[in-house]
Amino acid sequence: MTSVTSLTASVNQRLADALSAAMPDAASADPLLRRSDRADFQANGILALAKKAKANPREVAERVVGGIDNGAVIKDVEVSGPGFLNITVTDRAITENLAARLADTEQRLGVPHNPGAGTTVVDYAQPNVAKEMHVGHLRSAVIGDSVAQILRFTGETVVARHHIGDWGTQFGMLIQYLIEHPHELDHKEADSAAASGEEAMSNLNRLYKAARVAFDSDEEFKGRARRRVVALQAGDTETLARWQKFVDESKVYFYSVFDKLDMVIEDADVVGESGYNDMLDETCRLLEESGVAVISEGALCVFFDDVKGPDGNPVPLIVRKSDGGYGYAATDLSAIRNRVFDLKASTLLYVVDARQSLHFKMVFETARRAGWLNDDVTASQLAFGTVLGKDGKPFKTREGETVRLVDLLDEAIDRASAVVREKSQDSPEPLTEEEIAERGAQVGIGAVKYADLSTSANRDYKFDLDQMVSLNGDTSVYLQYAYARIKSILRRAGDATLAAHPELELAPAERALGLHLDGFAETLAEAAADHAPHKLTAYLYQLASYYTAFYDKCPVLKAETPAQVENRLFLCEITARTLHQGMALLGIRTPERL
Known part of the structure; x- marks a missing residue:
């Protein structure tokens, strides 16, 4: 690849060399070079260096100017005020630099790869199975996709992960209803992927509402639905097949929305909550054996000195509930183990709503205590704010409902x-x-x-x-x-x-x-x-x-x-x-x- 040194870097190096010659004790000092309205660049670092050396900053600036190698890059250097340097570069340097960028055989415009590049897992675009995407899903998808593309372009190995909501107690209700009403998800061949996707989600919405009515009004159905949850968690073949139908129908819809957003989502990158089920027991065992998590009132919990409720009592991160069920924390911690030890990531980046900041703060700290994160492997949340309407309030329809993403697009x-x-x-x-x-x-x-x-x-x-x-x-x-x-x-x-x-x-x-x-x-x-x-x-x-x-x-x-x-x-x-x-x-x- 043809990497091109920027004019900023070229000028900065010449200034640094002259600064080292004028002040040998400041060999590694930063000239603090910035773009300027007064000239092409301004260097502001001499004042602080002169003050530290108890020297006259303007005299130091004059010595630096005298030692600058102008050559074909720097046209003029002027001392301004108490010791600022105003630098103008030559027209030739500008044109030659741009010509080198245009001549880059890899068509990267001379942009170098980051020499310290590693592997980053970017967790973004996380819709929920059997639920329509709304305006709240927009930012995670758009921000995450751009960050991933920028990182890839600068040389990072990026692994995308779309942590879809595809597990939980509501699926027992949905699966049982589908078993008893087997044609609810049938749909016609649509003229396009988008139409097919929206019809699939329409069927799922209809199914969810009908299942909820039955669950709330029919005690016998409620009992069958709860037994179905147990079957799902136990890996019953028929139940898993029904669950997979929900996931597949939802994906048709997800991909139609992402296509409208002009985003490429690879199926292999969609690893939902269910993808970490087999790791949950071991995650809990490792946390308990290491003393990171303790049993409290029957639940497996992690406590933090700085996380307390309104009553002043500690608020723990609950990894396993008292009834033996697993919460989001168990899944998120298992995902960290997978991403660090299997995917060999050096950076984990979660593009998630700012309202989940406390949860991720506790999850990351737990992973650090367990040794899964350290100075070489870091995790952070790229927290994003809320999409507001023109009135400055959270964006809603006139009826007060959340805006569907497809309608907005x-x-x-x-x-x-x-x-x-x-x-x-x-x-x-x-x-x-x-x-x-x-x-x-x-x-x-x-x-x-x-x-x-x-x-x-x-x-x-x-x-x-x-x-x-x-x-x-x-x-x-x-x-x-x-x-x-x-x-x-x-x-x-x-x-x-x-x-x-x-x-x-x-x-x-x-x-x-x-x-x-x-x-x-x-x-x-x-x-x-x-x-x-x-x-x-x-x-x-x-x-x-x-x-x-x-x-x-x-x-x-x-x-x-x-x-x-x-x-x-x-x-x-x-x-x-x-x-x-x-x-x-x-x-x-x-x-x-x-």
Whole structure:
């Protein structure tokens, strides 16, 4: 792979070398280099170093400037204020750096792999069997999918895990009712996977309601249902076959929703609560024998000094209930054992609602006490906030019910299709109705994903479709139209050559665009390390904004010289590739025509 050293890294190394020469005691000091509005970069580290050495910071700064190897990278260094350094790089360095990124034979834009990459299990997109997905399932799926893609791109081995809710006492009720009403889940061949999935879930919803009525009103049925739970847990062949039918019907629905979300969910990655059943006994035995868990009032519990109830008494993590049944903790702890010892993961990441933070805090601490997690194997929760309505309250229907995810996505696609249709009417390259439908889905789903991902995961955000599909502001639509505009220019260029010309002087808008493009790899590294897709969305929005300024101020096809035309086409191409790659890591399509 062709790895490209960023301009930031090149400048930082030259500053560090000069700083070491000027202050030998500060050989490993950080120059604290940052992008700046006053110049290309500003170094702020000299003040603290000079203060520590009881030296005059401005004099130290002057010595550092005198020792900097300018070469072909640094054009000018100015001492500012009490000892800041304002650094300007050469136009040649910007162009040559971008040319090297575009020439990357693996088409990674020169982004290096993380040398410390390991194996991360990302637990996300966790719907429940026999239940419809609602707006609360959106964030886990969207955030988890993007984090997984970013980590993979930076070199991490990622194992996806979708911990679906497929076990529990309610299945005894459902299975018994299905045995007594064997045709409840029959459904016709549908015209599409989505239609088939929604019909499957409709049947399951109908079955659940009917089973619940029978359970609440018929004592004999209730008794049969409870005996069926015992049979399920004991591994009865017929009962397990019926249970598997629920799981299979639900998966048809899950996959139709994920398909609408433009997400690929592999069947092998769907390992629900039931997948760890065979480990539960051993997990409890290991915890009890090690003294991590103790019997309290008949239940196997783990206690924590800092977890207490309103009455001041300790609130334990219950691994096994007093009746011998297992809670979520037993399953989650067994999953940790599987992921650490079988999958050989070095990092476990759980993309789960913030309201479950206490549960995971106790589960992780229990696993650490047991020795399953340590300094080399870590687990953390990527906790996310709530999706709110425009009124700032949890998103509900007018009837006060939770919003179905498919309804929300369909409305987003409808709104986006209207925007695409209206914009297409004024375009020199109008779209066909089939293209409008396809682009409408890409724009609508992209709008929903981007609104979610552009907010820091731990914050709540308001679901406002009008804003999401706006052509203006920080939206995916704005980025998608920027990409489509670039591709239109490249199409109109025809056979014209695009080529980097390092000898050319760059206009201010070209410099600003080029310097921002240079920061793509560092942004990705930061987003991967922090599990923070919102840092990538912020970068891409700024990139689209810089390109818009470039487009307004720097004619491309009508530039003054042939060399300038080629160089600006080159800038268009690398901008398009960066937008395309960045949006792909967010799980968002970039149509070439809109």
